[in-house]
Amino acid sequence: MNSPLKNIVVVGGGVIAWWAVVFLKKSDPKLNVTLLHNPVEDAFVETPEPDFSYLLKLIGLSSQDLIKYADGNYCCAQAYFDWALDVENYFHSADVSDLDYDITPYSQWLLKLKLAKGDVKADDYLLASSAARVGKVTFAENQKIFSAGLSFDADSFIQLLMSCAQALNVNVLNDELEQVCLTAAGEVESLLTVTNANITGDFFIDVTGGDSKLLGSGLHIEYDSWAQYLPCNRKKYLKSKPRTERLIPFSAAQLSSLGWVKNRPLRTQLVAEFIYHDDLAYVGSQDATLELFSNSKAYTFFPGARKKTWHKNCLALGEAAVTFDYFSHSSLYVAAVSLQRFIEFWPNSTGINFMESEFNRVMATEFQAIRDFHCLHYVLAKKADTPFGELLKEVKLPESLRYRMELFGACGGSPADESTLIHAAQWSNLFLGFSFWPKTYSGMLSHVAIADLELWSNKIKTNIKSTIENSPDYTRYMARLISAR
Amino acid sequence: MRATMNPNTIKKIVIVGGGTAGWMAAAALIKKFSALNIKIVLVESESIGTVGVGESTIPHIRHFNQFLGIDENVFVAETKATFKLGIAFKNWGALGSDYIHPFGPLGHDINGVEFHHYWLRMLSEGMNYSLDHYSFAAMAARAGKFQHPSSDRENLLSTYSYAFHFDAALYAKYLRAYSEVRGVLRQEGVVVETKLDAITGFIQSIILDSGLVIEGDLFIDCTGFKGLLIDKVLHAEFEDWSHWLACDRAVAVPCESSAKMLTPYTQATAHSAGWQWRIPLQHRTGNGHVYASDHMSEDEATAILLNNLDGAALAEPRSFSFKAGQRKQNWKKIALL
Secondary structure (H helix, E strand, O other): OOOOOOEEEEEEOHHHHHHHHHHHHHHOOOOEEEEEEOOOOOOOEEOOOOOOHHHHHHOOOOHHHHHHHOOOEEEOEEEEEOOEOOOOEEEEOOOOOOOOEOOEOHHHHHHHHHHHHOOOOHHHHOHHHHHHHOOEOOOOOOOOOOOOEEEEEHHHHHHHHHHHHHHOOOEEEOOOEEEEEEOOOOOEEEEEEOOOOEEEOOEEEEEOHHHOHHHHHHOOOOEEEOOOOOOOOEEEEEEEOOOOOOOOOEEEEEEOOOEEEEEEEOOOOEEEEEEEOOOOOOOOOOOHHHHHOOOOOOEEOOOEEEOOOEEOOEEEOHHHOEEOOOOOOOHHHHHHHHHHHHHHOOOOHHHOOOOHHHHHHHHHHHHHHHHHHHHHHHHOEOOOOOHHHHHHHOOOOOHHHHHHHHHHHHHOOOOOOOOOOOOHHHHHHHHHHOOOOOOOOOHHHOOOOHHHHHHHHHHHHHHHHHHHHOOOEHHHHHHHHHHOO | OOOOOOOOOOOEEEEEOOHHHHHHHHHHHHHHOOOOOOEEEEEEOOOOOOOOOOOEOOOHHHHHHHHHOOOHHHHHHHOOOEEEOEEEEEOOOOOOOEEEEEOOOOOOOEOOEOHHHHHHHHHHOOOOOOHHHHOHHHHHHHOOOOOOOOOOOOOHHHOOOOEEEOOHHHHHHHHHHHHHHOOOEEEEOOEEEEEEOOOOOOEEEEEEOOOOEEEOOEEEEOOHHHOOOOOOOOOOOEEEOOOOOOOOEEEEEEEOOOHHHOOOOEEEEEEOOEEEEEEEOOOOEEEEEEEOOOOOOHHHHHHHHHHOOOOOEOOOOEEEEOOOEEEOOOEEOOEEO
């Protein structure tokens, strides 16, 4: 490899493959980008969180485009109904408002208040959550405090990306991959298709889904299963018409006896997702949720990550690289971030492997943080007397999450870590939202009178209330947004 | 679950050692804990001198001063401070080389690609421009100019930060006044003995040469290289880094300065077995030669230092030794280093 990368071959299909070819071409129009189009079973709906708009901007699109052309709908919070013990509902958001009392974090003064006054609700102090709950929109004015996620129809987005790809002169070959040919040095040399075409390239991107035909089967990079931490492996989708004309700016999750259900409202339809383990929903088992989804196709997924996602001249994206459950951070978002990082590490001529290990280290850190964040949902979920409740009891704690929980549980602490995709505030919001309280609060608060804390907390609530009162109604806001273009 | 504050909440903090570290700790703690009714005692002795180096800072010092609520103009006047935009490294990479490490970025990203890639590409095409040209702070430093940065992010004047050179003894004196006025108790004396709790192994009290016993809940060890508490008493292991950082001695001397020599940067000049600092203050210039004693004698190091001063030496050169490394535990039981 003595010349700069010029010919990039992307193998696979679905929203991530189309995203990748467009993103590569936008990054460097001089690249020759070929898509060997092998359709993969794809997500029906995507909710990249928290902020997808900056990535969209890089390919010349905006959130408004997705709202208009891909049934897009903002997702300002994730509601959990009856999820954790003693918590009726919790609206989680990536709100990072500065709620410190002097320098004492939110978790600390809220704990002191809770001990003195009894019931406090963690999400009462999060603007994004409080607004979403009442169908108001505050993000336009408060982009610094939090950025909204966006749910959209993946198939419609693919159509958008396809027209971008066409305009950018991406070569699209509809042919099936038969064999990955390697050089003596163990790099990918070319791809042989079923019609005997031989596709050569300088760099290959594997978007072939869980099969990982290049990095996995071709280059034998192993896959670490996270089944002990993330216990589900099947999902089903169900579309329906919305019940009201009001748009809903949040998604909602609820436990069921065989798994859990996530409702993701799009602009003109509701999409319900049933996530479960196939052992629980065997043929013939009786369950209302199962009944509801009985006509839907079951998609299989295997939570885990490949030991490395960049090896020699091959990068894996999507489920070929890493698979999570479906709480936050969609696979498109993670893939888009991976690709953007890869481009930051873009190899030049001979140094093709120079940054490989650093890239893999950085991405492994991100993947682990998301895995732990998702695992925490199961760890703190109610263990009801149901098959799924029993399954949840079996969930293991990753060592990194155990340490994080100990630290937060002791005094609301947070390890200084390197993940850029989940902030400390998101962790502590979720801990408190699911009623996982620290044992003690900071000694810095020992002198603060309860009355002062009440004053402080009421001030925050009043601020939130008046901001929400002065914010537009979400349904009307969206109507204006759509008619504006 | 019941959350309570430990009844053994810290009520009294004892700082052992004055100097800049001790008085910075005292000032920060009394400021932070003003509402907590925590007693703070600082034990120091006139008979034990301070090293008095560490007069050249990085921009974080400003956050520290801001936290204390110190007015910058007062600080500059009281400590005879000057402004600093970066550090000039002379003869460092090679004889004759001269690089300014600025408090600010070199160039900026273009299309998500970091600046150094562009610079390397230009270099490969034969365009060997000094990196300084891409840093406002470096260019201003070279020109001997300074002004406060702008808060307007669109303005080029917002692309740098700054720090200070100051007289460490005056800074300690200033912070001592700041702390004492707010309630820190200064106790003259030398620690001769330390009592540990028989069960927990925590430091319980220290005993001074006068026989005075000072009890405390938290002890902060600001005794410098000695590590009077953390090392001598609690035996926190020291991890030696001298195989990476070979210098183990320094000789320091102040010299006369003139307005002409007032540069808004610290200078670090490489010598054969170490390097020399030059820190311009309002009333004098601080100089020191840090070297590896395995490779150079003290006489030789002193001679090199005295040969490379801006003006006449104002005092006899003082020498001291140190060892690069860290305590494996900076917080052990109840002494902080």
